[in-house]
Amino acid sequence: MTATLVVGLDGHGSGERAVAYAKRMAELIGDCNLLIVYIIEWSPYTFQTPEENAERHKRREEEIETALKRVVDPTVKALEKDGITAKGIVRHGHVADALNAISLEEKAEQIIVGRSTASGIAERIFGSSTAKLVMSASIPVTVVG
Amino acid sequence: MTNLNKFSLAMGVLAMSAVPAIAQEAQTMDEKINAGFASATGWFVNFIFAPLPGTSFPWIVMWLVIAATVFTFYFSFVQLKFFKHAISLVKGDYSDPNDAGEVSHFQALATALSGTVGLGNIAGVAVAVGIGGPGATFWMILAGLMGMASKFTECTLGVKYRNEYEDGTVSGGPMYYISKGFNELGLPGGKILAVLFSIFCILGALGGGNMFQANQAHAQIAGILGDYPGWITGIVFAVVVYAVIVGGVKSIARVTEKVVPFMGILYCVAALIIILVNYDKIGWAFGQIFDGAFTGLGVAGGFVGALIQGFKRAAFSNEAGVGSAAIAHSAVKTKEPITEGFVSLLEPFIDTVVICTMTALVITISGQLIIDPASGNYVVEGGKIATVGGTSGVSLTSAAFASAFSWFPYVLAIAVILFAFSTMISWSYYGLKAWTYLFGEGKTTELIFKIIFCVFIVIGAAASLGPVIDFSDAAIFAMAVVNITGLYFLMSVVKKEFNSYKSRLDSGEIKKFEH
Numbered sequence: 001m002t003a004t005l006v007v008g009l010d011g012h013g014s015g016e017r018a019v020a021y022a023k024r025m026a027e028l029i030g031d032c033n034l035l036i037v038y039i040i041e042w043s044p045y046t047f048q049t050p051e052e053n054a055e056r057h058k059r060r061e062e063e064i065e066t067a068l069k070r071v072v073d074p075t076v077k078a079l080e081k082d083g084i085t086a087k088g089i090v091r092h093g094h095v096a097d098a099l100n101a102i103s104l105e106e107k108a109e110q111i112i113v114g115r116s117t118a119s120g121i122a123e124r125i126f127g128s129s130t131a132k133l134v135m136s137a138s139i140p141v142t143v144v145g
Numbered sequence: 146m147t148n149l150n151k152f153s154l155a156m157g158v159l160a161m162s163a164v165p166a167i168a169q170e171a172q173t174m175d176e177k178i179n180a181g182f183a184s185a186t187g188w189f190v191n192f193i194f195a196p197l198p199g200t201s202f203p204w205i206v207m208w209l210v211i212a213a214t215v216f217t218f219y220f221s222f223v224q225l226k227f228f229k230h231a232i233s234l235v236k237g238d239y240s241d242p243n244d245a246g247e248v249s250h251f252q253a254l255a256t257a258l259s260g261t262v263g264l265g266n267i268a269g270v271a272v273a274v275g276i277g278g279p280g281a282t283f284w285m286i287l288a289g290l291m292g293m294a295s296k297f298t299e300c301t302l303g304v305k306y307r308n309e310y311e312d313g314t315v316s317g318g319p320m321y322y323i324s325k326g327f328n329e330l331g332l333p334g335g336k337i338l339a340v341l342f343s344i345f346c347i348l349g350a351l352g353g354g355n356m357f358q359a360n361q362a363h364a365q366i367a368g369i370l371g372d373y374p375g376w377i378t379g380i381v382f383a384v385v386v387y388a389v390i391v392g393g394v395k396s397i398a399r400v401t402e403k404v405v406p407f408m409g410i411l412y413c414v415a416a417l418i419i420i421l422v423n424y425d426k427i428g429w430a431f432g433q434i435f436d437g438a439f440t441g442l443g444v445a446g447g448f449v450g451a452l453i454q455g456f457k458r459a460a461f462s463n464e465a466g467v468g469s470a471a472i473a474h475s476a477v478k479t480k481e482p483i484t485e486g487f488v489s490l491l492e493p494f495i496d497t498v499v500i501c502t503m504t505a506l507v508i509t510i511s512g513q514l515i516i517d518p519a520s521g522n523y524v525v526e527g528g529k530i531a532t533v534g535g536t537s538g539v540s541l542t543s544a545a546f547a548s549a550f551s552w553f554p555y556v557l558a559i560a561v562i563l564f565a566f567s568t569m570i571s572w573s574y575y576g577l578k579a580w581t582y583l584f585g586e587g588k589t590t591e592l593i594f595k596i597i598f599c600v601f602i603v604i605g606a607a608a609s610l611g612p613v614i615d616f617s618d619a620a621i622f623a624m625a626v627v628n629i630t631g632l633y634f635l636m637s638v639v640k641k642e643f644n645s646y647k648s649r650l651d652s653g654e655i656k657k658f659e660h
Contacts, residue, residue, distance in 0.1 A: 058313030092246025
C-alpha cells in the first residue's frame with residue numbers, strides 16, 4: 001500500500017525544511033507519495049467592493065498560477081528529479097482547515113509542516129496556523145523546527 | 146505614467162477645479178445650483194410620482210406593491226419557506242471547498258448590503274415617520290417582507306444571464322438579463338428595455354447613489370462644524386471618491402468596507418439599548434405603529450399618507466425590484482444561480498425589517514414627534530409632523546438617539562459619512578456597468594463616467610434636500626419600472642430553476658459539504 005504524506009509549504013525557509021524531512025521519510029518508507037500543498041490564506045467572510053467581486057475569479061486564477069509557478073512546481077520537480085513521487089496542490093482557505101481537509105480527501109498518513117522562523121506578522125499568522133493545525137488535525141502532524 | 150493616466154489626471158484636475166473657480170461668489174453658488182437643478186428635473190419627478198387618476202396614490206408605489214405581491218404568490222412565499230436555507234447558504238454549508246477563493250455568498254450579500262444599508266435606513270426612515278407618522282413603519286415592514294420575493298427574482302436572473310469574459314471578469318444586471326433573457330424566449334423589445342434601464346440606472350447612480358448621499362453627508366458635517374457652503378464638502382468627497390474609483394486607491398475602499406459593517410452593528414446595538422431601556426414603551430410604540438398604519442393618527446393624508454411613505458422609503462432603502470442588487474450579486478461563483486436569489490432575499494429583511502424598524506422605534510419611543518395632549522393625535526405643521534426642535538431627515542434620527550446618548554450624534558455623523566461613502570462606491574459601480582453597457586467597455590468610456598460621477602457629488606452636496614431627494618427617488622423608481630416589466634416576462638425562467646433546485650434539494654441530490 002502506498003503511503004501519502006502531505007507537506008504544507010509557506011514559501012519560506014521553514015517549508016523547505018519540511019520538504020527535506022518529508023523527502024527523507026519518503027525514502028525510508030519506500031512506497032510513498034508526497035503531496036506538496038500551498039494554501040493561499042483566504043476567508044469567505046471578508047468585505048469587498050463590487051469591483052473586487054467582479055474581478056475575483058480572475059485574481060484567484062492569477063494567485064493560483066503564481067503559487068504554482070513560484071513555489072509548488074519547482075519543489076515537485078526537484079523531488080521528482082530525486083526519484084520521489086510528488087504532486088502539487090494550491091488551494092484557498094484557512095491554512096489549518098484546508099491542510100486537514102486535503103489530508104482527509106487524499107487519505108494521507110501524516111501532515112508535515114515547518115515552524116516558521118520569520119519575524120513579525122508573518123510569524124504570528126503562520127505560527128498560529130501551525131498551532132491550530134496541531135490542535136485540530138484529524139491525523140498525526142509533524143512540525144519541523 | 147501612461148498617456149491614459151495623464152489624460153485621467155488632467156481631466157480629474159479640470160473637473161475638480163472648475164467648480165471652485167465658478168464659485169468665487171461663495172454663498173450664492175449653492176442657491177444657483179439648487180434652482181437650476183430643481184427646474185431641470187421637475188418634469189421627470191412629476192411624471193414618476195403622478196397620482197393614480199382620481200386618487201392621491203402615486204402609481205409607482207402601486208407598481209412596486211403589485212410586483213412584490215405577484216412574486217410572493219408566484220414563488221409560493223419563497224421568503225418564508227427558504228429563509229433558513231438562505232442562512233445555510235450564507236454560512237457556506239453548500240459551498241464546494243474546491244471553489245474556495247471565489248466570491249462567496251456571504252461576500253456578495255455583504256457587498257450588496259453595503260450599497261443599500263445607509264442613509265435610507267437613517268434619514269429615509271426619519272422622513273417616512275416624520276411625514277407618515279409611526280404607522281408608516283408598518284407599511285415599511287410589509288414592503289420589506291414582500292420585497293424579499295422581488296429581490297429573489299432579480300438576483301437569480303442577474304447570475305443566470307451575466308456576461309463572463311475571457312479574462313475572468315464578470316458583468317451582470319438587469320440590462321444583461323433583460324436583453325439575453327428576452328432573446329432566449331423569442332420576445333421582442335429586450336434591447337430597448339435594457340437600454341432604458343441603463344439610462345435610468347445612470348440617473349439613479351447620480352441621484353440616490355450619489356447626490357442624496359453627498360447632500361446628507363454635508364448636512365451632518367455642517368451640523369457639527371457649523372454652516373458652510375456645500376460645494377466644499379462636495380469637492381472633498383469628490384477627490385476621495387475619484388482617488389478610489391479612478392486612482393485605484395483600494396486601501397481607502399478597503400478601510401471603508403471594514404468600518405461600515407462595524408458602524409452598522411454599532412448603530413443596531415445603540416438602537417437596541419435605547420429600545421430595551423424604554424421597554425415599558427415598546428408596547429405603546431407598536432400600538433402607535435399599528436393604529437397609525439390604518440388610521441394615520443391624524444397625520445397628513447391619513448392612512449394613505451402613512452402607506453405611501455412606508456412603501457416609498459422601504460423601496461428606496463432596500464431597492465427591491467429596482468435591479469441594483471442584481472448587478473452586485475452577479476459576481477458570485479455558483480453553479481446554481483437560484484442560490485444567489487435565496488441569499489439576496491435576506492437583504493430586504495436585514496435592511497428594512499430589522500434596521501429600518503429599529504430606527505422607526507427609536508424615533509417613536511424618543512418622543513421627538515409632538516403629540517397634541519388633548520386629542521392624542523400628532524401635531525401636523527406644513528404637511529409634516531411637528532418635531533422637538535423642528536428637525537427632519539438625519540437630524541430627526543440624530544435627535545432621537547441623542548435623547549438617550551448625548552454623544553451619539555457624533556457617532557451617527559461619522560456613520561452617515563462612511564455609509565454615504567460606501568454607498569457612493571457601490572453605486573459608482575452600478576452606474577458604470579450601465580454606462581459600459583450603453584457605450585462599450587473601455588478605459589476612456591469608463592473614465593468619462595467616473596468623472597461625471599465625481600462632478601455630481603459636488604452638485605449634490607450644494608443643492609438643498611428637497612429637489613435632491615425628489616430626483617433621487619424618481620430616478621431609482623424609474624429603474625424599477627423597466628426592471629419589473631422585465632421580471633414579469635422572465636419570472637417563468639426563475640420558476641423553472643426554482644422547481645428543479647427544490648426537487649433536487651428534497652431528493653438529497655444537493656447536499657451540504659463537510660467543512
